[in-house]
Amino acid sequence: MxxxxxxxxxxxxxxxxxxxxxxxxxxxxxxxxxxxxxxxxxxxxxxxxxxxxxxxxxxxxxxxxxxxxxxxxxxxxxxxxxxxxxxxxxxxxxxxxxxxxxxxxxxxxxxxxxxxxxxxxxxxxxxxxxxxxxxxxxGSFAVSEEQAGSDLAALALRAERVEGGYLLDGAKTWVACGSTADLHCVLARTGEGPGLLGLTAFLVPADLPGLHTEQVALTAPRSLATLSFDRCPVPESSVLGRPGGGAVIALDTLARARMTVGAAALGFARCARDAALTRARSRPMQGGRLFDLDTVKAGFADTEVKLNAAALLVARAAWEADRAAPGFARHSSIAKLYATEAAQQVVDACVQVFGAAGLVSGSLPESLYRQIRSLRIYEGASEVQRAIIAEVLAPAGPAHPREGR
Ligand SMILES: Cc1cc2nc3c(=O)[nH]c(=O)nc-3n(C[C@H](O)[C@H](O)[C@H](O)COP(=O)(O)OP(=O)(O)OC[C@H]3O[C@@H](n4cnc5c(N)ncnc54)[C@H](O)[C@@H]3O)c2cc1C
Known part of the structure; x- marks a missing residue:
């Protein structure tokens, strides 16, 4: 209702x-x-x-x-x-x-x-x-490795089968909250099949003997870490889902989480728009306000269109996921791709409105400029989203409606 x-x-x-x-x-x-x-x-x-x-x-x-x-x-x-x-x-x-x-x-x-x-x-x-x-x-969700981020089929961290469980050996990187989480969900290669078919998800406590974490510093300070596993024993009961079913878990989780990245991008973009508007309305310029210049006004109009489009795409994707529509994953990719790319442009436009003041370390535009960048990369880079969206278009469809008229 x-x-x-x-x-x-x-x-x-x-x-x-x-x-x-x-x-x-x-x-x-x-x-x-x-x-x-x-x-x-x-x-x-x-x-x-x-x-x-x-x-x-x-x-x-x-x-x-x-x-x-x-x-x-x-x-x-x-x-x-x-x-x-x-x-x-x-x-x-x-x-x-x-x-x-x-x-x-x-x-x-x-x-x-x-x-x-x-x-x-x-x-x-x-x-x-x-x-x-x-x-x-x-918790943390530990999938990426130094040599395998976008390409999950290339994941190499091994889970070797031993009596009563597995030994985890290898490293994960760029793991959000990797050094603070109490529990990691780790995707490891168990070898039931090639590529994506040979991966299993494990629930691993952070105090596991042989597990070491190292903090990674990014442009926007967030808690990110590398996890190194040195033949760490985990019991059979730590398997999440079924052996060999890890890729399904990772891909399904990412497909659902992606639209929320689009929502966060929208939040960053709204914050940037608010800051830019406040500045443009109060900054004296050529006897009036910065906002009164035609090109500046046009920029704000473009921003409004982007915010509206992003909000609608995110709402649509979330609604499709909530009603368990079979095509929700494509909508999730569409929402993430559009909202994160648009937010990057809106934040950049905010810096431009502020001029040099927008580049001062620690100012709101400068902070947003650093914070927004990673959203076009994590949980699937924009290019990966384009590949997902285009895949649906690949099969031959019906003839063009104007053909044979
Ligand atoms: C802030 C932040 C938080 C993160 N949190 C986590 C986390 O909690 N857990 C986790 O496991 N990982 C996490 N990551 C890692 C993130 O998921 C990876 O960075 C991302 O999947 C891309 O992998 P990569 O960095 O190895 O880049 P690569 O896979 O090397 O890709 C580099 C570039 O190649 C291009 N490319 C890649 N694939 C394709 C393709 N199919 N078609 C066209 N172009 C392509 C894209 O331009 C891409 O940006 C995080 C990253 C960041 C920045």
Missing amino acids: PPTAAPGATAGRLDPEILRLPFYEPHHLGLARRISRWCEELKPAPDGEDPRETGRRLLRALGDAGLLAHLDPDAAEEVRRDGDFRGLCLVREALARTDDLADFAFSVQVLAALPILRYGTAEQRRRHLPGMAAGRTS
């Missing part, structure tokens, strides 16, 4: 016009109000705080506010529905509009919990998810 009440005044971090669309249900409006309130009350991190500590603190705060409670499979139905894809996208958009690391903490926790929710045994779900839903324990 479409919402009836106008959500504007109480869901300030989200676009009330988008929330009025029939994609959304009343419970989404409730969630939009809760996440907006949480964002409005969020205090900036203390100067110089290690992003790993910030991430832990934010995760606990999100847990305390019940914003991760939907990850607990035993939660009440009205709590679990906050975790539908429309809900996840609304939360990521609001968080990214407010604070990069809050979005990072939320999104990595969801990414790590999703495969357990969807493929875990009752015991695995019971053991890991309540703590993650409370924000008290955290």
Whole structure:
């Protein structure tokens, strides 16, 4: 049922016009109000705080506010529905509009919990998810390797079969929250078949003997790490899903998470647009305001079109996933591709409006400029999204309707 009440005044971090669309249900409006309130009350991190500590603190705060409670499979139905894809996208958009690391903490926790929710045994779900839903324990999703990021079929970290379990040997890299997570979901080569057919997912505790982590510094400070496994023993019960079924878990998880990256990109872009508008409206220029110049106004018009298109594509993809439409993965790729590319342009335009002031270290435009860049790479680079979208177009279709007229 479409919402009836106008959500504007109480869901300030989200676009009330988008929330009025029939994609959304009343419970989404409730969630939009809760996440907006949480964002409005969020205090900036203390100067110089290690992003790993910030991430832990934010995760606990999100847990305390019940914003991760939907990850607990035993939660009440009205709590679990906050975790539908429309809900996840609304939360990521609001968080990214407010604070990069809050979005990072939320999104990595969801990414790590999703495969357990969807493929875990009752015991695995019971053991890991309540703590993650409370924000008290955290997870990571460790897939990428130095030599295999986009190309999952080339993953090399080995899981050698031994009595009672496996030995993990090799390394993962670029793992979000890799040095802070309590639990890693690790994709390893078990060799049931070639390429994608020979991969298995494992749930691995962070205190596993022989596992070492090393922090990687990126342009935007986020907690990213390399995980090195030196013949680490894991029991058979740590297998997630079935042996040889790891690629399905990874691809399915990424297909669902991608649209939420588009939502975060939208949040970053809205933040940049707000900053640029405030600046252009107040900056004196040629006897008027910067905003009054025709070329500047035209730039803002282009930004409005991009924000609207991105918001609609994200909402469509999330709605398709929530109704389990067979083609949702393509919509997820479309939303991610468009929203992340558009957000990069909107943030760049924001820097341009600020002029030199937009390049000062630590200024909002400069921070956004560093923060937005990785979204066109992680969870599938833009080129990979184009390949996914184009694949559907490849089979021969019906004749062109104008042919033979
Ligand atoms: C902030 C951040 C967080 C991340 N978090 C995680 C995480 O939690 N877990 C994890 O496992 N990984 C994570 N990653 C890694 C991320 O998933 C990879 O960086 C990404 O999949 C790309 O892999 P790559 O970096 O090895 O680049 P490559 O695979 O080497 O690709 C490089 C470039 O080649 C081009 N390319 C690749 N494939 C194709 C293709 N099929 N068609 C056309 N062009 C192509 C693209 O331009 C691409 O950007 C994270 C990365 C970042 C930046």
